[in-house]
Amino acid sequence: xxxxxxxxxxxxxxxxxxxxxxxxxxxxxxxxxxxxxxxxxxxxxxxxxxxxxxxxxxxxxxxxxxxxxxxxxxxxxxxxxxxxxxxxxxxxxxxxxxxxxxxxxxxxxxxxxxxxxxxxxxxxxxxxxxxxxxxxxxxxxxxxxxxxxxxxxxxxxxxxxxxxxxxxxxxxxxxxxxxxxxxxxxxxxxxxxxxxxxxxxxxxxxxxxxxxxxxxxxxxxxxxxxxxxxxxxxxxxxxxxxxxxxxxxxxxxxxxxxxxxxxxxxxxxxxxxxxxxxxxxxxxxxxxxxxxxxxxxxxxxxxxxxxxxxxxxxxxxxxxxxxxxxxxxxxxxxxxxxxxxxxxxxxxxxxxxxxxxxxxxxxxxxxxxxxxxxxxxxxxxxxxxxxxxxxxxxxxxxxxxxxxxxxxxxxxxxxxxxxxxxxxxxxxxxxxxxxxxxxxxxxxxxxxxxxxxxxxxxxxxxxxxxxxxxxxxxxxxxxxxxxxxxxxxxxxxxxxxxxxxxxxxxxxxxxxxxxxxxxxxxxxxxxxxxxxxxxxxxxxxxxxxxxxxxxxxxxxxxxxxxxxxxxxxxxx
Numbered sequence: 001x002x003x004x005x006x007x008x009x010x011x012x013x014x015x016x017x018x019x020x021x022x023x024x025x026x027x028x029x030x031x032x033x034x035x036x037x038x039x040x041x042x043x044x045x046x047x048x049x050x051x052x053x054x055x056x057x058x059x060x061x062x063x064x065x066x067x068x069x070x071x072x073x074x075x076x077x078x079x080x081x082x083x084x085x086x087x088x089x090x091x092x093x094x095x096x097x098x099x100x101x102x103x104x105x106x107x108x109x110x111x112x113x114x115x116x117x118x119x120x121x122x123x124x125x126x127x128x129x130x131x132x133x134x135x136x137x138x139x140x141x142x143x144x145x146x147x148x149x150x151x152x153x154x155x156x157x158x159x160x161x162x163x164x165x166x167x168x169x170x171x172x173x174x175x176x177x178x179x180x181x182x183x184x185x186x187x188x189x190x191x192x193x194x195x196x197x198x199x200x201x202x203x204x205x206x207x208x209x210x211x212x213x214x215x216x217x218x219x220x221x222x223x224x225x226x227x228x229x230x231x232x233x234x235x236x237x238x239x240x241x242x243x244x245x246x247x248x249x250x251x252x253x254x255x256x257x258x259x260x261x262x263x264x265x266x267x268x269x270x271x272x273x274x275x276x277x278x279x280x281x282x283x284x285x286x287x288x289x290x291x292x293x294x295x296x297x298x299x300x301x302x303x304x305x306x307x308x309x310x311x312x313x314x315x316x317x318x319x320x321x322x323x324x325x326x327x328x329x330x331x332x333x334x335x336x337x338x339x340x341x342x343x344x345x346x347x348x349x350x351x352x353x354x355x356x357x358x359x360x361x362x363x364x365x366x367x368x369x370x371x372x373x374x375x376x377x378x379x380x381x382x383x384x385x386x387x388x389x390x391x392x393x394x395x396x397x398x399x400x401x402x403x404x405x406x407x408x409x410x411x412x413x414x415x416x417x418x419x420x421x422x423x424x425x426x427x428x429x430x431x432x433x434x435x436x437x438x439x440x441x442x443x444x445x446x447x448x449x450x451x452x453x454x455x456x457x458x459x460x461x462x463x464x465x466x467x468x469x470x471x472x473x474x475x476x477x478x479x480x481x482x483x484x485x486x487x488x489x490x491x492x493x494x495x496x497x498x499x500x501x502x503x504x505x506x507x508x509x510x511x512x513x514x515x516x517x518x519x520x521x522x523x524x525x526x527x528x529x530x531x532x533x534x535x536x537x538x539x540x541x542x543x544x545x546x547x548x549x550x551x552x553x554x555x556x557x558x559x560x561x562x563x564x565x566x567x568x569x570x571x572x
Contacts, residue, residue, distance in 0.1 A: 042559075046556070046557055052556060076308070077152060077304055078304075088132055091530075092520045093520070094126075094483070094520050096127045097123070098124075098218070100119075100178065101178070102178070103213060106212075106213035109509075110212055112504045114457065117458065117459035117512060121168055122166070123171040123222075124163040124167045128161075129156050130159065131143055145303075153298050153301075153316075155295050155299070156295075156296050157296065158292060158293070158294070159292070171218040171219040172220075173217065174218050175215050177213055179513060181491055182208065182209070183205075183208075183209070183212060184437075184491060184493060185438060186232075187204065187502060188438050191435070197498055201499045205501065207228050208230075209229070220286065222286055224286035225285065227283060231276060231278055233432050275290040287513070297318035298318060299358075301315060311338075312344065314339060321334065322335065330406035331406065353368075355471070359485075360424075364384055366382035366470075366471060367383065374528065375522070375525060377523070377528045377531060379472040379474055380473050381470055389404070389422050391419045391450075393416075394418065394419045401419075407423075409426055413435075417440060418449075419450045421442045422442065424437075425437065438493070439491065440510050443469060443486060443487070444462075444466070444487070445466075445512075446488070446512075447462040469486045470484050477531060485517065485519060486516070486517040489514055490510045492511075493505055493506075495508070
């Protein structure tokens with residue numbers, strides 16, 4: 001068919017030439033027959049050129065939006081996305097840095113004196129969070145993409161490894177004097193006991209370390225030291241006989257009949273670390289022990305599909321939409337806030353950012369503070385406001401926070417502290433500790449706390465640069481460029497005239513125990529380059545692609561026009 005069309009075209013051209021030159025012409029030069037092929041090529045070039053110009057216009061107009069949608073799709077936490085890979089394996093290594101407060105005058109404090117504290121640290125640990133670890137027995141991953149297509153559920157496992165070169169000293173050989181949290185917890189449990197309280201107190205003091213202050217290593221304080229008291233209600237493992245000549249902490253106590261303190265049998269798990277447990281027939285307790293290597297509670301979060309503003313929003317914790325710690329039905333008891341590693345895109349300076357912090361047993365509101373840069377990448381800094389941990393009864397309106405009223409369980413017998421200190425006892429309740437552990441949370445060195453807490457101790461110097469909790473975030477993509485959660489754990493020491501060792505303390509003392517910071521302060525260059533590419537791709541790629549197509553299209557049209565002119569000139 002192509003040959004027939006070519007011959008027809010050539011015959012037509014020859015006929016036109018003969019007509020032009022006259023009927024006497026008997027021969028037409030072969031070169032003239034080639035003009036038809038040239039004309040055909042010019043026509044094709046013109047069509048292609050026009051098509052490329054149309055395509056370039058389409059790329060200029062629709063390309064940015066199309067690429068932006070594709071980039072946004074890659075920023076969700078759905079299976080196979082780039083964001084999911086980055087969320088599972090962060091591009092920047094994180095560290096946990098800890099500082100302890102050494103009480104230099106424990107005897108004086110026990111007599112009601114003012115504590116004098118000495119900060120000891122830093123002790124640095126490389127931190128890894130495994131979100132998709134596998135069950136060794138079943139082989140099932142602890143990360144599940146739910147059937148609703150909008151959420152995923154994961155169980156984090158934290159791994160800590162000492163970075164001795166970045167630490168001030170070896171934490172295993174650095175000893176500090178700190179409040180005995182195990183003893184204070186036991187005393188808190190019997191605080192409201194009437195008859196038999198004296199006997200109970202004697203049993204507590206005669207079991208384990210038995211003094212209000214103890215001297216332990218920093219590593220022991222964090223990851224575990226020996227104290228028999230926390231295991232007093234645990235059954236003795238079969239492989240652990242009673243030590244000869246020592247008090248059998250597992251023996252039944254016939255003199256003590258209080259129901260809350262009867263020994264209760266329960267299963268002791270050895271695969272996962274507990275805050276207090278029996279290891280090698282000895283009781284071990286550590287403030288952060290149950291975080292190292294232990295599979296934590298499941299967290300269900302939104303993956304961002306369909307609504308990127310919900311990316312990372314915590315829908316359930318421990319398989320429940322409610323915490324079960326604070327006032328029932330209140331906003332305080334509802335789970336919410338974003339996972340710190342999966343924030344929403346399109347952040348604005350006039351809107352607050354809520355994040356969920358499991359260590360705090362609550363979500364916290366962060367507000368825009370200022371613009372920052374990391375390796376040339378602009379970011380927004382979000383930090384807790386002055387009233388983030390504010391009391392609802394604070395007379396100072398700048399620090400008062402009525403939204404925190406549902407965290408106050410004074411009617412249930414728990415203290416409600418002044419602004420800047422958060423009582424965590426309700427979320428530390430267990431079957432063995434019905435009053436929880438006497439632990440309060442604040443920012444390090446009582447930063448932004450009521451001045452009375454700082455005045456009650458010596459040795460603290462709050463510094464915004466060192467002690468502020470903050471997140472630096474790329475606002476367009478919601479990717480953290482710096483994560484610095486900072487917390488201080490404080491022991492709550494209450495005077496109890498019925499217990500001799502506690503009878504001379506101040507009425508209620510919030511005594512700093514240690515403070516930690518996690519995360520990282522600077523992104524990697526690779527991370528910044530990737531963010532810059534994602535931010536510029538939606539604009540730059542269509543511009544480059546459209547320009548190339550437009551130049552090619554225009555070139556083809558010019559070639560077609562030039563060829564048409566040559567054909568016309570040759571024909572003439």
